Amino acid sequence: MNISQHNVIYETVLSPRGNLLVNQHIYSGNPLDRGDAERRDEQFLVHASEHSSSRFLLFKNQEILITRSSKPDVTWLSRKDLEGMRISEPVFLGILESVYYFAVDNIDEECSLTGFENSEFIDLRSLTDIVDHSEASMAAQGKAQLDWHKRNGFCGVCGANTVMKRGGQVRQCSRCSSFNYARTDSVVIMIIYSGDWCLLGQTRGRSTDKTRYSVLAGFVEQGESIEEAVAREVMEEAGVSVKNVRYHSSQPWPFPSNLMIGCYGEASSTNIKMDNEEMQDIRWFHRDEIARSLQGLNDSLTLPGPIAIAHHLIKSWVEGTLHQIDES
Numbered sequence: 001m002n003i004s005q006h007n008v009i010y011e012t013v014l015s016p017r018g019n020l021l022v023n024q025h026i027y028s029g030n031p032l033d034r035g036d037a038e039r040r041d042e043q044f045l046v047h048a049s050e051h052s053s054s055r056f057l058l059f060k061n062q063e064i065l066i067t068r069s070s071k072p073d074v075t076w077l078s079r080k081d082l083e084g085m086r087i088s089e090p091v092f093l094g095i096l097e098s099v100y101y102f103a104v105d106n107i108d109e110e111c112s113l114t115g116f117e118n119s120e121f122i123d124l125r126s127l128t129d130i131v132d133h134s135e136a137s138m139a140a141q142g143k144a145q146l147d148w149h150k151r152n153g154f155c156g157v158c159g160a161n162t163v164m165k166r167g168g169q170v171r172q173c174s175r176c177s178s179f180n181y182a183r184t185d186s187v188v189i190m191i192i193y194s195g196d197w198c199l200l201g202q203t204r205g206r207s208t209d210k211t212r213y214s215v216l217a218g219f220v221e222q223g224e225s226i227e228e229a230v231a232r233e234v235m236e237e238a239g240v241s242v243k244n245v246r247y248h249s250s251q252p253w254p255f256p257s258n259l260m261i262g263c264y265g266e267a268s269s270t271n272i273k274m275d276n277e278e279m280q281d282i283r284w285f286h287r288d289e290i291a292r293s294l295q296g297l298n299d300s301l302t303l304p305g306p307i308a309i310a311h312h313l314i315k316s317w318v319e320g321t322l323h324q325i326d327e328s
């Protein structure tokens with residue numbers, strides 16, 4: 001396929017709409033035009049999904065089909081390739097250079113694809129190591145959408161069946177006509193620092209690796225701002241109060257459908273009073289100790305890899321570039 005290359009893990013880029021600086025993480029940078037006008041036309045969607053040039057991502061049990069070769073790639077299937085296979089209703093991802101892109105779930109016990117012997121289903125976390133990041137972002141969109149549809153087959157108002165509309169952006173109740181829009185759950189993820197020290201923790205039950213630490217994170221609750229969510233989560237998990245909370249960057253995180261909102265803030269108290277139910281450990285780490293870990297020179301502290309926004313928040317703090325966006 002002919003799509004623009006975004007083989008970057010994280011970069012600061014100029015927005016095409018102006019001079020706004022945006023930070024781009026893995027799973028963002030989706031090159032598709034999501035076709036807001038087209039997806040409101042049901043006849044168009046039927047035509048597009050039947051078109052011979054349209055391309056489909058295939059998922060099974062939350063995993064995506066890829067082709068193993070000297071240059072592994074996402075497997076883009078045609079409608080013909082899907083013939084004879086039990087699949088979900090396709091969700092419309094968007095348009096690029098007059099080609100329509102969709103995602104579908106294989107809902108057979110077995111997935112028999114002839115002519116794709118080198119293909120296999122893999123977790124999206126592994127995908128980012130091997131494919132173009134534009135395709136990873138399209139895969140993230142497909143996975144999040146398919147998962148949302150599986151969970152929203154019934155109306156939250158009256159309990160009747162819902163049907164897909166607008167190519168998958170919304171489901172409408174067959175009885176009371178209520179609309180349910182595909183949602184993304186907001187998660188704040190924040191690096192909190194005090195001078196040369198920053199706060200990292202281990203979530204209980206997340207990993208058996210006792211050296212693995214990351215920044216704190218939590219869901220934004222109803223009726224609070226991003227800044228308030230940061231302050232509340234840090235207080236709940238660590239008993240530390242924070243001030244001067246600022247936004248850093250964000251990342252779509254399709255596990256299952258989150259938007260990670262990266263922030264940073266200063267601690268206004270340093271005594272830790274940990275939530276033992278949620279957290280295994282929380283500690284202050286010195287900048288030098290973290291710098292050695294990022295260089296692979298510190299066996300006693302394992303940090304998140306470059307796939308995650310957490311890595312870049314930590315790295316930006318160590319390098320003193322957290323404020324880069326403010327100063328532009």
Ligand SMILES: [Zn+2]
Binds near residue numbers: 158
């Ligand atoms: Zn209803």
